Amino acid sequence: MVLYYYPGACSLADHIALIEAGLPYTLIGITxxxxxxxxxxFLSINPKGxxxxxxxxxxEVLTENPVILNYIAEKSGKLLPEKGIARWRSLEALAFMASExxxxxxxxxxxxxxxEKERARKKLAKAFSLLDDQMGDKKHLVGENLTIADCYLFWVLMASARSGLExxxxxxSYYDRMKLRPSVARAFSEENLPSG
Structure with missing residues (x-):
């Protein structure tokens, strides 16, 4: 598989998931x-650009984070509970993060x-509050095990700095813990991102 990415962009979520899933991949950067x-x-590969x-x-080429993350989970048999409400909560969280x-x-x-930025900040603050409530005292967003929702949540939290929201x-605390995961450190290294 080939992951087309831009360093530090939302494709980082898929990059982390590929590492966590143990699937072989090649990275190709986009300018x-x-x-x-x-x-x-790149438009000949993904017309969305x-x-x-x-x-x-x-x-075949797949696009959109929720779809790619779900594909990685299905292909590897990892990062998504096979059944039960935790599976649906993971997919629900992906959709929520993508849209809201x-x-x-x-x-x-x-x-x-x-x-427009202020309007977006208000929406983001509400969305982060809901994610905070969902996480509660769990180790990860949906439970004790890392899922594809956590891979996307990591990027969502990383990108929040641009909005000025705390x-x-x-x-x-969750974001700081995730930064210490070997998969995150490896993805940062492979994308030449600063670790601090």
Whole structure:
């Protein structure tokens, strides 16, 4: 499999999941000009023009974090409970983060008016409060075992710094613990991201 990524972008969640799942992968970086490291046109691989994109061994290309993360879990048999409510809570959390958090980061990654940024901050604060409540006293978002929801949550929390919001104590502690995981350290190293 080939993961097309941009360093530190949301594709980091998929990168961490691939490592945690123990699946073999190749990384190919994307430039701002929509070119791959080997100078191919990324739009010919993913017409949407953004990462992540996961090219499967048969040449099919999957996009969108919730789909790619679910594929990694299904392919590896890891990172997603096989049955029960924990499975559905993991998938529910992925959808929530994609729609209510990731989408509300747009004003902070582009040149939006301050009024739009403030509106997004209010939505993000509410969403983070809900995630904080969901985590409760558990080790991970959905329980005691790491799931694909945690891989995405890590990136969501990492990207929160751009919004100027402070994380709750529980979410900050969780983020700090996740940074110590070998999979996260490896992904940071492979993407040449600063570890601090």
């Amino acid at each position: 701002h000009e929509k070119k791959t490291e080997d100078r191919r046109d 953004y990462v992540p994109a996961l090219e499967l061994d048969d040449g 958090i990731h989408g509300n980061y747009a004003p902070f990654f582009m040149d939006f008016p301050e009024m 994380l709750t104590e529980r979410l900050q």
